[in-house]
Amino acid sequence: MKHKVYFTIFLLICFCVGLGARHILTPTETRAQAFMRLFETHCLPLTEGKPLVPPQDMLRYTAMPGNPRWLTPQSHLTLEQSNRSCSISDGLRHLNSQERNELEQRAVSLVETSFPQLSLDRNTGLDSWAQHYFWMEHPFGHPDRWGIMLTRFTDSGEGTMTSLQVGLPMK
Numbered sequence: 001m002k003h004k005v006y007f008t009i010f011l012l013i014c015f016c017v018g019l020g021a022r023h024i025l026t027p028t029e030t031r032a033q034a035f036m037r038l039f040e041t042h043c044l045p046l047t048e049g050k051p052l053v054p055p056q057d058m059l060r061y062t063a064m065p066g067n068p069r070w071l072t073p074q075s076h077l078t079l080e081q082s083n084r085s086c087s088i089s090d091g092l093r094h095l096n097s098q099e100r101n102e103l104e105q106r107a108v109s110l111v112e113t114s115f116p117q118l119s120l121d122r123n124t125g126l127d128s129w130a131q132h133y134f135w136m137e138h139p140f141g142h143p144d145r146w147g148i149m150l151t152r153f154t155d156s157g158e159g160t161m162t163s164l165q166v167g168l169p170m171k
Helices: 001-027 032-044 044-048 099-112
Strands: 057-064 070-073 077-081 085-089 131-135 145-150 162-166
Touching: 032 077, 032 085, 032 099, 032 162, 044 162, 057 085, 099 131, 099 145, 099 162
Parallel strands: none
Antiparallel strands: 057 070, 070 077, 077 085, 085 162, 131 145, 145 162
């Protein structure tokens, strides 16, 4: 009888340890949520004229002057910043189709609610791409043209990298 009680206590302890470990090891946000959080935190300040601040929560993985790049070990997403653009991409580990769909919904929602002045420009010449959202203010060739782009060349193979970018005018 004593052994059954000890065994039951042992099982309960193992169960609690397993639950705790699962919580620690399982990400609390989806990769699409991480994509959007990084974009909103590190890229959108550019649209308000704020300087881009090097992220403290990411690892720098290239030392190219003018185009620093960082990565997040947890979500395998990358951040690239310059004076006129900022992008988040999944080049290190591509999003799966479910994650891509979630990201698309979240990006469309963000642009519709936070950037109503941007309109979808489908006249980009990129119809062969798997995904190409260009939400822009001003027509092509206008010196003040800027916008947010969500792109992916193809749904399979090497070109499956998805990128969400903000680009400012080339003044």
